[in-house]
Amino acid sequence: MDLNNIKDPSVVKNLTDEEMRNLAQDVRNFLINNLSETGGHLGANLGVVELTLALHRTFDSPNDRFLFDVGHQSYVHKILTGRGGQFDTLRKYQGLCGFPKRNESEHDVWETGHSSTSLSAAMGMAIARDLKNESHSVVPIIGDGALTGGMALEALNHIGHEKKNVTVILNDNEMSIAKNVGALHSALARMRSAGKYNRVKDDFEWLLKKIPAIGGRVASTAERLKDSMKYFVVPGMFFEELGFTYYGPVDGHDFEDLQGNLDYARKTEGPVIVHVMTQKGKGYQPAESDVKDKWHGVGPYKIDSGEKIKPADAPPAWSEVISEALRAEAREDERIVAVTPAMILGSKLEKFGEEFPDRLYDVGIAEQHATTMSAGLATQGMRPFLAIYSTFLQRGYDQVIHDVARQNLNVIFGIDRAGLVGADGETHQGVFDIAFLRTVPNMSIMMPKDENEAKHMVHTAVKYEDGPIALRYPRGNALGVEVADKPETIDIGSWETLKPGEDAVILTFGTTIPLAIEAAETLQEQGVDVEVVNARFMKPMDEKMLHEIFERNIPVLTLEEAVVQGSFGSAVLEFQSDHSYYNRPLKRIGLPDRFVEHGDVKDLWKEVGLTRENVVDKVLKLLPQSEKRA
Numbered sequence: 001m002d003l004n005n006i007k008d009p010s011v012v013k014n015l016t017d018e019e020m021r022n023l024a025q026d027v028r029n030f031l032i033n034n035l036s037e038t039g040g041h042l043g044a045n046l047g048v049v050e051l052t053l054a055l056h057r058t059f060d061s062p063n064d065r066f067l068f069d070v071g072h073q074s075y076v077h078k079i080l081t082g083r084g085g086q087f088d089t090l091r092k093y094q095g096l097c098g099f100p101k102r103n104e105s106e107h108d109v110w111e112t113g114h115s116s117t118s119l120s121a122a123m124g125m126a127i128a129r130d131l132k133n134e135s136h137s138v139v140p141i142i143g144d145g146a147l148t149g150g151m152a153l154e155a156l157n158h159i160g161h162e163k164k165n166v167t168v169i170l171n172d173n174e175m176s177i178a179k180n181v182g183a184l185h186s187a188l189a190r191m192r193s194a195g196k197y198n199r200v201k202d203d204f205e206w207l208l209k210k211i212p213a214i215g216g217r218v219a220s221t222a223e224r225l226k227d228s229m230k231y232f233v234v235p236g237m238f239f240e241e242l243g244f245t246y247y248g249p250v251d252g253h254d255f256e257d258l259q260g261n262l263d264y265a266r267k268t269e270g271p272v273i274v275h276v277m278t279q280k281g282k283g284y285q286p287a288e289s290d291v292k293d294k295w296h297g298v299g300p301y302k303i304d305s306g307e308k309i310k311p312a313d314a315p316p317a318w319s320e321v322i323s324e325a326l327r328a329e330a331r332e333d334e335r336i337v338a339v340t341p342a343m344i345l346g347s348k349l350e351k352f353g354e355e356f357p358d359r360l361y362d363v364g365i366a367e368q369h370a371t372t373m374s375a376g377l378a379t380q381g382m383r384p385f386l387a388i389y390s391t392f393l394q395r396g397y398d399q400v401i402h403d404v405a406r407q408n409l410n411v412i413f414g415i416d417r418a419g420l421v422g423a424d425g426e427t428h429q430g431v432f433d434i435a436f437l438r439t440v441p442n443m444s445i446m447m448p449k450d451e452n453e454a455k456h457m458v459h460t461a462v463k464y465e466d467g468p469i470a471l472r473y474p475r476g477n478a479l480g481v482e483v484a485d486k487p488e489t490i491d492i493g494s495w496e497t498l499k500p501g502e503d504a505v506i507l508t509f510g511t512t513i514p515l516a517i518e519a520a521e522t523l524q525e526q527g528v529d530v531e532v533v534n535a536r537f538m539k540p541m542d543e544k545m546l547h548e549i550f551e552r553n554i555p556v557l558t559l560e561e562a563v564v565q566g567s568f569g570s571a572v573l574e575f576q577s578d579h580s581y582y583n584r585p586l587k588r589i590g591l592p593d594r595f596v597e598h599g600d601v602k603d604l605w606k607e608v609g610l611t612r613e614n615v616v617d618k619v620l621k622l623l624p625q626s627e628k629r630a
Ligand SMILES: Cc1ncc(C[n+]2csc(CCOP(=O)(O)OP(=O)(O)O)c2C)c(N)n1
Pocket: 044, 070, 072, 073, 113, 114, 115, 116, 142, 143, 144, 145, 146, 147, 171, 173, 175, 176, 177, 280, 296, 341, 342, 343, 365, 367, 392, 395
């Protein structure tokens, strides 16, 4: 079968198990080859090859609705639904998205990226189906990691109560990004090892039918026995008690086992959960043998050796810079506790865990819990450092306001992946946090210009006693500057002038500082003397400096890698208005009011106008006619 050119997923309908096995091998080779060039979420997709093929053989997409939770494991579905030919553009600018995308295919009925949403969406679709008297299946496919997310549990609770026909496929590979954690994970482990209850149950029911009806007594005793027996041998009792029919555990790499159970599941009335066991990274030795993350998300690699292709001598990742500074602080300050919602590897907290095993908590995919738990720690005088991707903090917003900020608790938010993240695209861009945090009373927000300032900011955050403080840092590598031996405390709300200038001022911070400097150099060549200010605190702002700037009555440009609506530039505009600095030319550059898709960050910066040309042009347009020198 030409995987670059599958017209319709129904091509798998009439394949034998043997043909399915051959196709599965072809799909694996396709993934391993293509992703060696593009990178992507290899491990999860290798794990669901047979499962996805079997789902398409059993159900009729798009009439039956597949919802891929997180969606990073939807590549096989993409291949089967006509997108194999676009895999050379996977996660690249204007190329194939790494997650389900409704405008890519009618087979993508639900967009994901963030975890644990599929069951709620499926429930909505099931209610709509029933109200409209339609009769298709709704099939959310959720991993064991995503199942630990609060939303998924809320939805299970509701689906089980309403008894809706929803066919949940639980893809259990015992991994989140790293090893899955939590009591639910342990419960799933017990289900796995309990064996195949359904076989036992079927045998027992068959036996019951054989017992002659003698006044119903034996039969009812046997029924009770069957019920109580569940507690000893039923692997899925947890789900059955919630109102689901449980099938499993199913071998997710065995077409016969998959098909039998999926056929049953499709015909079963009411909510069903099919517990499918898979192996993350299956079929590619380097991924299978990587105990850390089974090649969850990778860049390009050499197929034979599995060696990752990386630029030589890159400076350390920002997450590593922050994590290292935090370890140094933790050696001095026993109050520091690190918290991560399932991102121990991405946030580079492994070494912290090795050094302080009692002071690192991976709470699973549970951003809300992580935030409120950090608040709880802070009430007891601890100094929690919640390392959380900007995009995932969105899920803990009420907790930030209600639990942390309102009680003015000393929680440090290490906001990782702040700014455009690149290949993951619009679901993961860390561009809203300034706008949504800045309006919260008691909150301070800062971002370093380099790793040296980052070290000082970690120290500043640890020493800060006046409430929550957020330290933003981007994805990718730091700048490679030298870092001071001893950390210093930075005055909260203080900015610094990086380059003095008389004709205009650029207020900027973090990742856009080099761009501002470059633009200022270009403008200097044109005879325009522009000041560049490191506005390293987005809140509180340096009001003294702002007054001085506005009193100079020169044009002001704000420049940031965040949504222009409501972020830093808006704060400066508000300041200008609140202090009646009328008629001062001011312009904001930031991200437009739309979602920015996936691609190389360099291309995305161009697309949104984070370019030297645009900055130069905006400054020139702000200048009075007489000063626009050539
Ligand atoms: C709300 C949210 N938090 C964290 C993540 C980051 N994340 C992406 S995949 C993943 C692990 C998911 O594990 P599982 O659902 O078991 O899928 P698997 O990768 O094992 O197939 C995590 C933590 C996310 N996408 N969304």
